[in-house]
Amino acid sequence: MTDIKIFQGDQIGGCVTVISAVYKGTTHRIMIDYGSSLQGNNEKEDFKYPWKEEPIDAVFFTHYHGDHIGRLMEIPGEIPIYMGATARKVMINIQEALGSSKRIADADEHKKEAELLKDANRVHEFAWNGSCYDAIESPGFRIEPYSVDHSAYDAYMFMIEADDEEREEGKYRILHTGDFRGHGRRSKAIMPLIESYIHRFGRRTVDSLVIEGTMMSRSKEEVLSETEMQMKAAKYLHKHKWAFLICSSTNLDSLASFYQAAQMANYRYGRYMYVYSEYFEEQLKTFSETAGNFSDIYKFEKIAQLSNMKSIPPGQRRTPLLTQQEMMEAFGFIAVIKPEDYHEKYIDMFIEAYKAGRIDEMPVLIFSMWNGYVQEYRTDKNGKKIINTAKNESWIRFLKRQEEKGVHIEYLHTSGHATPKMLAEVINAVDPQDKIYPMHTECAEDFKELPIRDELKVKLV
Numbered sequence: 001m002t003d004i005k006i007f008q009g010d011q012i013g014g015c016v017t018v019i020s021a022v023y024k025g026t027t028h029r030i031m032i033d034y035g036s037s038l039q040g041n042n043e044k045e046d047f048k049y050p051w052k053e054e055p056i057d058a059v060f061f062t063h064y065h066g067d068h069i070g071r072l073m074e075i076p077g078e079i080p081i082y083m084g085a086t087a088r089k090v091m092i093n094i095q096e097a098l099g100s101s102k103r104i105a106d107a108d109e110h111k112k113e114a115e116l117l118k119d120a121n122r123v124h125e126f127a128w129n130g131s132c133y134d135a136i137e138s139p140g141f142r143i144e145p146y147s148v149d150h151s152a153y154d155a156y157m158f159m160i161e162a163d164d165e166e167r168e169e170g171k172y173r174i175l176h177t178g179d180f181r182g183h184g185r186r187s188k189a190i191m192p193l194i195e196s197y198i199h200r201f202g203r204r205t206v207d208s209l210v211i212e213g214t215m216m217s218r219s220k221e222e223v224l225s226e227t228e229m230q231m232k233a234a235k236y237l238h239k240h241k242w243a244f245l246i247c248s249s250t251n252l253d254s255l256a257s258f259y260q261a262a263q264m265a266n267y268r269y270g271r272y273m274y275v276y277s278e279y280f281e282e283q284l285k286t287f288s289e290t291a292g293n294f295s296d297i298y299k300f301e302k303i304a305q306l307s308n309m310k311s312i313p314p315g316q317r318r319t320p321l322l323t324q325q326e327m328m329e330a331f332g333f334i335a336v337i338k339p340e341d342y343h344e345k346y347i348d349m350f351i352e353a354y355k356a357g358r359i360d361e362m363p364v365l366i367f368s369m370w371n372g373y374v375q376e377y378r379t380d381k382n383g384k385k386i387i388n389t390a391k392n393e394s395w396i397r398f399l400k401r402q403e404e405k406g407v408h409i410e411y412l413h414t415s416g417h418a419t420p421k422m423l424a425e426v427i428n429a430v431d432p433q434d435k436i437y438p439m440h441t442e443c444a445e446d447f448k449e450l451p452i453r454d455e456l457k458v459k460l461v
């Protein structure tokens, strides 16, 4: 008999799913994601999976966000790990940067994690065969990875066939969505994907659907498509020549939106994207070399590091030669910083340039992350005002200080998660025959209110 266990599914973060099946008389298990709880959730500590008592044959990662892959190091050494090739590179970049950082106390742990990720005996990549990713066979299971659009690039959903003697066809089929959305650049593929690869045009059904529900508690948030956000950013950057940006180093789609917007904004040469570290530059190069092969939108060509401001960029042929800072003042920029005290100096430099009359407008700041990080309060699903436990106090203070200096802050963000409307469309299209498991959500019971067919509502777990 097939069994699906979801751990910590009633919170946003800390995702773990374990599926077991009986193969030749023995129970076998696979795990999907082993993530850390997000800051501000009620759980004090993540649960510990009983690796000895309920052994796992293989772990599959949907994507590189910490709430899905954060506890990679706790996975016992003999268990093979599967993930996307680009996701693996992105993770190695992160762990190597943290491993060599002087700001981090447990740098050695990150070095070890980078080593683990590079170990070809431990980590296996999903292999593209020209039309889809190769299925992975594990005793009792066959796992098919499919690419989905999410704020993490190289994210996957999994179609899992488990051996099950109690079923007519000898198989129990589970579709595990991971995190996904319907308003990204690559989202249009999802419905055709369900029809062709998942259902094989009516020749294959899904028994259980495991589906994320992050946006269920945020249903009142306005959702822009990634392309709409890019257009808004282009208009904004057209008006504002000296712009700072707060955006995750791994949110490829949004970084591409701002980079492309900066090229579209009406200044003669397009604009450089400046980034705060060598690590960030490495991440953009990784994206250019991977995603950039599929679409020019993901090619970051004009990039430079903020730390080189006083130097003269190589290859310059103008007279007199300009330092990077002088070029930034003359030609404008979009510069990615963190909302941390040590990056405030960059904003201050351009406030100074404005006061000295070298630039004719104050610098501006775009905040492109989930608003929940910087709001004191939030409304719960009943519309009640409650203290926001996910907030980051020091970020809130950072933004406040910039406003006090006269820096305009523009909030421009689009979610990485499916809207309730999109969740309903996917549930209806997948048409699970047995059960629907909502996860990654604080509002599983609200799935009943979604516009899904009545015969599906009774399948909600």
Ligand SMILES: [Zn+2]
Residues within 6 Å of the ligand: 063, 065, 068, 150, 152, 179, 416
């Ligand atoms: Zn995610």
